[in-house]
Amino acid sequence: MILNEWRRHNVKRHEIHVRLDDNTAATSPVSRSYKIHVGDEILQHIGDLVRNDNVQRAVVVSDQSINESHGHTVTRSLEAASITVDRLSIPSGEASKSLVESERLWNEFARLEIDRKTAILAVGGGVVGDLTGFVAATFSRGLRVWQIPTTLVAQVDSAIGGKTGVNLPAGKNLVGAFWQPRGVVADINTLNSLPDREYVSGLAEVVKYGMILDPDFFQWLENNANLIRGRDKESLNHVVRRSAELKTFVVERDEREITGLRACLNYGHTFAHAFETTTGYGTLLHGEAVSLGMMAAVRLACSLSLLDQTVVERQQKLLESLGLPVATPVLNNINTDDFLKIMARDKKTVGGNLRFVLPDKIGHVKTMDDIDCILVTSAIKTVCCVV
Numbered sequence: 313m314i315l316n317e318w319r320r321h322n323v324k325r326h327e328i329h330v331r332l333d334d335n336t337a338a339t340s341p342v343s344r345s346y347k348i349h350v351g352d353e354i355l356q357h358i359g360d361l362v363r364n365d366n367v368q369r370a371v372v373v374s375d376q377s378i379n380e381s382h383g384h385t386v387t388r389s390l391e392a393a394s395i396t397v398d399r400l401s402i403p404s405g406e407a408s409k410s411l412v413e414s415e416r417l418w419n420e421f422a423r424l425e426i427d428r429k430t431a432i433l434a435v436g437g438g439v440v441g442d443l444t445g446f447v448a449a450t451f452s453r454g455l456r457v458w459q460i461p462t463t464l465v466a467q468v469d470s471a472i473g474g475k476t477g478v479n480l481p482a483g484k485n486l487v488g489a490f491w492q493p494r495g496v497v498a499d500i501n502t503l504n505s506l507p508d509r510e511y512v513s514g515l516a517e518v519v520k521y522g523m524i525l526d527p528d529f530f531q532w533l534e535n536n537a538n539l540i541r542g543r544d545k546e547s548l549n550h551v552v553r554r555s556a557e558l559k560t561f562v563v564e565r566d567e568r569e570i571t572g573l574r575a576c577l578n579y580g581h582t583f584a585h586a587f588e589t590t591t592g593y594g595t596l597l598h599g600e601a602v603s604l605g606m607m608a609a610v611r612l613a614c615s616l617s618l619l620d621q622t623v624v625e626r627q628q629k630l631l632e633s634l635g636l637p638v639a640t641p642v643l644n645n646i647n648t649d650d651f652l653k654i655m656a657r658d659k660k661t662v663g664g665n666l667r668f669v670l671p672d673k674i675g676h677v678k679t680m681d682d683i684d685c686i687l688v689t690s691a692i693k694t695v696c697c698v699v
């Protein structure tokens with residue numbers, strides 16, 4: 313009975329090693345490898361983890377909406393480990409990923425007279441992680457940063473891999489740096505407070521990992537969709553852990569998007585970015601656009617005879633059972649020529665040619681260039697209205 317209680321309330325904790333030293337040992341005296349800690353109730357122990365990194369002083373930068381909850385837990389844990397803490401908060405929302413907010417943080421860091429021994433802890437979703445990572449990368453030519461992701465998107469994607477940055481009026485993520493964290497702490501308990509739409513949206517990236525890299529994981533998602541949808545703790549722990557492992561697999565082999573492997577993470581994204589742009593940012597959440605983008609991509613793959621209809625149906629069924637959109641009236645009145653133009657401008661295209669990451673079976677993708685625009689347009693039309 314006691315054992316059952318324990319199992320029900322505590323899930324296993326895992327450490328995932330991100331190994332990045334081989335390609336930088338000559339240029340960096342400090343190890344750039346780090347661990348991702350996944351589990352529940354681990355925010356409470358963050359002080360010990362950071363202290364073990366020889367840190368005596370820290371600045372906690374957290375999303376305003378969770379400053380008093382998770383931000384406070386992190387601060388208490390650091391203080392309990394005898395680390396001196398200052399706290400800063402960031403207004404919630406994508407607008408904070410800006411140079412204005414960066415400058416405010418740089419000035420706050422200067423006011424606090426922090427030095428290179430100070431650790432920065434980014435507590436929040438992808439917005440706080442990307443912004444704080446960028447500010448940490450640039451202040452004093454680089455401060456140690458810990459990523460403490462509190463959204464599903466951040467736990468399975470943005471906190472891992474060292475891409476940091478801010479937006480310009482001309483486009484998203486145009487200014488930034490690769491800056492790996494000293495560690496990542498993904499406490500799945502923080503996801504309990506996430507609004508449902510945000511939570512479901514994050515699941516699109518999870519389905520993406522199954523489609524591009526891991527057929528067994530895809531099947532596990534199919535078998536456990538209801539539990540995942542209901543945020544069952546054990547299931548959620550596996551979702552975050554396996555996704556983090558798969559992202560790590562890619563980042564370790566192509567940290568700076570040079571070999572082309574990291575590009576597989578763009579599955580569904582060329583379409584998704586165009587959907588987000590044409591509908592205006594905020595109409596569709598990113599994960600919703602990715603879900604629609606993956607449906608357009610898998611149908612495009614099918615029309616190119618890369619795979620058969622059963623794969624299309626399995627992906628559609630999984631996305632639907634997780635509560636993600638597979639077609640939407642929001643895209644009904646959009647001009648497909650505009651889509652094509654926007655996709656051609658996407659920075660992931662090469663020389664203006666449309667380039668897509670397309671599956672040829674579940675768990676495997678390839679990059680395809682020079683695809684007939686008519687097929688692309690037909691694929692887009694399939695997600696333009698509720699069918």
Ligand SMILES: NC(=O)c1ccc[n+]([C@@H]2O[C@H](COP(=O)([O-])OP(=O)(O)OC[C@H]3O[C@@H](n4cnc5c(N)ncnc54)[C@H](O)[C@@H]3O)[C@@H](O)[C@H]2O)c1
Pocket residue numbers: 375376377378404405406409436437438439440442462463464465466469470471472473474475476484485502503504505506507510
């Ligand atoms: N660096 C990368 O590799 C990478 C990868 C994917 C996405 N991103 C970036 O991540 C950003 C999106 O991240 P996001 O989806 O986490 O958005 P977000 O950071 O805006 O968080 C979404 C919302 O959830 C709230 N929130 C955060 N944690 C919460 C919690 N535990 N409980 C309740 N509410 C909470 C936030 O206040 C916000 O309103 C985008 O800017 C995107 O460009 C970066």
Ligand SMILES: [Zn+2]
Pocket residue numbers: 517581598602
């Ligand atoms: Zn994405």
